[in-house]
Amino acid sequence: QSVLTQPPSASGTPGQRVTISCSGSSSNIGSNYVYWYQQLPGTAPKLLIYRNNQRPSGVPDRFSGSKSGSSASLAISGLRSEDEADYFCAAWDVSLSRVFGGGTKLTVL
């Protein structure tokens, strides 16, 4: 049981815009930054979004993050086949622990 809650799956067709939600509490998302990681099949996770909505260099601007209260969202616009991956949200929790969402498997139809 993950501390942060994500839908187990999401899907979209090429060119579409999809969003993935991440729900937490005042102990984590509500009081700290949210981060997003992309895990392509068979590979290690990779930083996608930091500080709620900042993109590292090299991450396309098709990816965007937002946060409101104790929830956050990752949006992917202009969906491409190479975006098919698992996406994880993460945050720091006041219990002095880093916590993750259970992950969302994105399928590009």
Added chain:
Amino acid sequence: QVQLQESGPGLVKPSGTLSLTCAVSGGSISSSNWWSWVRQPPGKGLEWIGEIYHSGSTNYNPSLKSRVTISVDKSKNQFSLKLSSVTAADTAVYYCARVVVQDLASWFDPWGQGTLVTVSS
């Protein structure tokens, strides 16, 4: 750029101790970053295990704290994980990662490629 590489036994017996090392290249482990371990059971999500600063300060996941020890070897530019009293539930891909810290924010980047550790007799 900084790269991390995990190494260690791929098979550990139940009740034994899992030991892994993460070698850091392209940068110093004594930089202003923390160094962390994260695991992922097959087909499941990510779980943070703990982290260490080059001074030796540590933070551990409260659910694993009684079994985890993370240490750093500055002379070899590497850090290590020991997890005791393992069971099948500890079977997972273990990743090491650098924790970048900026003001009140901190995130994992980059990650090592991961190493699968199976707990079985």
